Amino acid sequence: MFSNTPWKQVFNIKFWDRLKNHTLFFASIFIKRNLISLWAFILLSSSQLFSQDQDKLITKADQSFTAFAYIDARAIYIDVAQRGYSSQNLYAKLGDSFYFTGDLEDSVIWYEKLIQNYPEDLNPEYLFRYAQSLKSVERYKEADNIMDQFYAITGNDKRARSFIEKRNYLDFIEMQSGKYDIFPLSINSKNSEYAPSFNNKNQIVFASSRSKNTNDSKLHKWNKMPFLDIFSSNIKEDQITLEDPVKLKGKINTKFHESSTSFSKDGQTVYFSRNNYTNNKLGTSKKGVVLLKLYKATLKDGTWTDIEELSFSSDEYSVSHPSLSADGTKLYFASDMPGSMGQSDLFVVDVLGDGKYGEPKNLGGNINTEGRETFPYISSSGRLYFSSDGHVGLGGLDIFVSVPNESGFSNAFNIGKPVNSSKDDFTFVLNEDTKIGYFASNRKGGKGNDDIYSFKQTEELITSCMQYIEGTITDSATGEPLLRTDIIVLDKNKNTIHQAVSDLKGKYKIKVPCNESYTIRAELNEYMPKEVSLETTGIFEFIHNIPFVLEKTGVQKLLSTRVEITIGDDLGKILQLEPIYFGLDDYEISPNAEVELQKIISAMNKYPELKIEVRSHTDSRSSHWYNKRLSVKRMRATIKYIVREGNVNWRRIPGKAYGERRLMNKCADGVDCTEEEHQENRRSEFIIIKMK
Structure with a gap:
């Protein structure tokens, strides 16, 4: 059975005869924003609980429900309460009646009474709904406390885990906020406008329950509002505001609901949502419910015709809210079909041509939760925008973005205020070339139930965990800022991944991914290079302040103009290198040694006249012959690294292997020493043998 209610709430209400002096109301509610079935059972005993007047009220409520006047019935039950x-x-059920119609602000009072008065044996889903309702009135601290209770009970629920993992979600949303300027539109009416889309003909197409004729017979009995139809508006020269809308021509609009369009690149094909109404016949599920389906239409001579139901639609579950990829090969949509993770999920299906489609695929756990994910929009670059109440947000439906990656899509990121609010925000579309787009919301200050807003994106969104490294480069002697200093970021494998140059004030700023290990190097001609190690954390947009104080050098003075350099000096000591030690019986270059050898490489590349001799040593353990061979291997490994990594001519870096002949301490054969004392002898030296 189909009820004459708007797309926002599609009700199917079956009334059963009274059984054993009880009145049973069995309601299946399908919501515009979530495609959810709410099976509401209100079981009231008239013989024991109500006076004769209250019986009359309940009877009146029965009649209101029978006539699909749901709000009238709700008012009666409020009166009874x-x-x-x-x-x-x-x-x-009173809380649900507001929650599932998008009136979260009014649901607070009833969920509050429910949880305060009946905390035992409570379905934990009511904790989640109460938390969402509290957010709608910006009572975030209380909402977080309720979510803690929800997590304690459910544990594995992704919505609960996401909240625990993102307890500072409000801080992130503030960080993300302010990247859009939004504008109200004159096309909005006192009824409902939403689901804007681009038809690639300089028009915006959207759904509206506006009525040209106040005597229109297509009015809903419960709220006296018309059914939704699809309209279009020309985009004005400013690319933001719209002209007066007109209804699409042809068979695309019917006496039932149509909404949520997506157009082919040439604008000749449209995919859209509609109640289950095909070939002038209304279809129902086995339970007698009219669900939602996807259809396709073709534009011929300015009229939409050849309406086709998509093959993966069904009488038994809803499929709606399409979004076609830029190349036309994939169609994204929302559904509660088998295989859904939550109340409604996002799916994708291959468009094969000739009216054929592949198997729908669930977009997976980075996108879908146990809650409501709906209204997908796939941008020209492949970014997925969608609305959700399962991911952590400000309240109601928030808009999120996910970027494509090798496994499908990244984790979802809240796009922040002012697009998102404590109310429902949904049906986001964006022209990535102009950075202009549209979305709908039922926030306060609008003209109707849902209004469309335009926006201009002013900054790029945060779509991955990144941190900043910034600082000032100064001269050690004068304190003056050093401009045009090269800042090089190396990853844990010593590969260069970022480079920057300090500005006129000696400042630099570099953006790097979270949870990684880096080496930051500062280099400037006539100054000694300097390096700092850094471990980034998982905190979004965290700023690491790393200043560099560089000491000046010259051909005759590698470290300071006050230190004379002579033949025979150890370059490692001049550069204040950490000792390059080797493990016992080992000649591999360790990660710590690599950092120090990079400084040797930098000095040799800056001063091509410099020539050094690598001298390798061992401790006294093992035989003299063995230690001699081991020191040869260490010498060759050191030279090989400098030649390979620094592109240094091998003739500039000869070597000598001393074995255990030049110990740094007392630890000769037969002397009892600690491991640390032995390690002092396992070393490499870099002796200057030529400077000009």
């Missing part, structure tokens, strides 16, 4: 009747079931 205000007269003193209370039960867990009544408070739960």
Whole structure:
């Protein structure tokens, strides 16, 4: 059975005869924003709980439900509750009646009564709904406390885990906010406008329940509002505001609901959502419910015709809210079909041509939760924008973005205020070339139930965990800032991944991914290079302040103009290198040694006249012959690294292997020494043998 209700809430209400002096209301509610079925059972005993007047009120409520006047019925039940009747079931269903119609602000009072008065044996889903409702009135601290309770009970629920992992979600949303300027539009009416889309003909197409004729017979009995149809508006020269809308021509609009369009690149094909109405026949599920399906239409001579139902639609579950990829090969949509993770999920299907489609694929755990994911929009660059109440947000439906990656899509990121609010925000579309787009919201200050807003994106969104490295480069002697200093970022494998140059004030700033290990190097001609190691954390947009104080050098003075350099000096000591030690019986270059050898490489590349001799040593353990061979291997490994990594001519870096002949301490054969003392002898030296 189909009810004459708007797309925002599609109700199917079956009334059953009274059984054993009880009145049973069985309601299946399908919501515009979530494609959810709410099976509401309100079981009231008239013989025990109500006076004769209250019986009359319940009878009147029965009649209102029968006539699909749902709000009238809700008002009656509120009246009954205000007269003193209370039960867990009544408070739960009253809260649900507001929650599932998008009136989260009004659901707070009933969920509050439910949880305060009936905390035992409570379905944890009511904790989640209560938390969402509290957010709608910006009572975030209380909402977080309720989510803690929800997590304690559910544990594995992704919505709960996401909240625990992102407890500072408000800080992130503030960080993400301010990247859009939004504008109200004159096309909005006192009813409902939403689901804007680009038709690639300089027009915006959207759904509206506006009525040209106040005597229109297509009015909903419960709220006297028209059915939704699809309209278009020309985009004005400013690319933001719209002209007066006109209804699309042809068979695309019917006496039932149409909404959520997506157009082919040439604008000749449209995919759209509609109630289950094909070939002038209304279809229902086995339970008698009219669900949502996807259809396709073709534009011929300015009229939409050849309406086709998509093959993966079904009488038994809803499929709606299409978004076609830029190349036309994939169609994204929302559904509660089998295989869904939550109340509604996002899916993708291959468009094969000739009216054929592949198997729908669930977009997976980075996108879908146990809650509501809906209204997908796939941008020209492949970014996925969608609305959700399962991911952590400001309240109601928030808009999120996910970027494509090798496994599908990244984790979802809230796009922040002012696009998102504590109310429902949804149907986001964006022209990535102009950075202009549109979305809908039921926030306060609008003209109707849902309004469309335009926006201009002013900054790029945060779509991955990144941190900043910044600082000032100064001269050690004068304190003056050093401009045009090269800042090089090396990863843990010593590969250069970022480079920057300090500005006129000696400042630099570099953006790097979170949770990684880096070496930051500062280099400037006539100054000694300097390096700092850094471990980034998982905190979004964290700033690491790393200043560099560089000491000046010259051909005759590698470290300071006050230190004379002579033949025979150890370059490692001049550069204040950490000792390059080797493990016992080992000649491999360790990661720590690599950092120090990079400094040798830098000096030799800056001063091509410099020539050094690598001298390799061992400790006294093992035989003299063995230690001699081991020191040869260490010498060759050191020279090989400098030649290979620094592109240094091998003739500039000869070597000698001393074995155990030049010990640094007392630890000769037969002397009892600690491991640390032995390690002092396992070393490499870099002796200057030529400077000019």
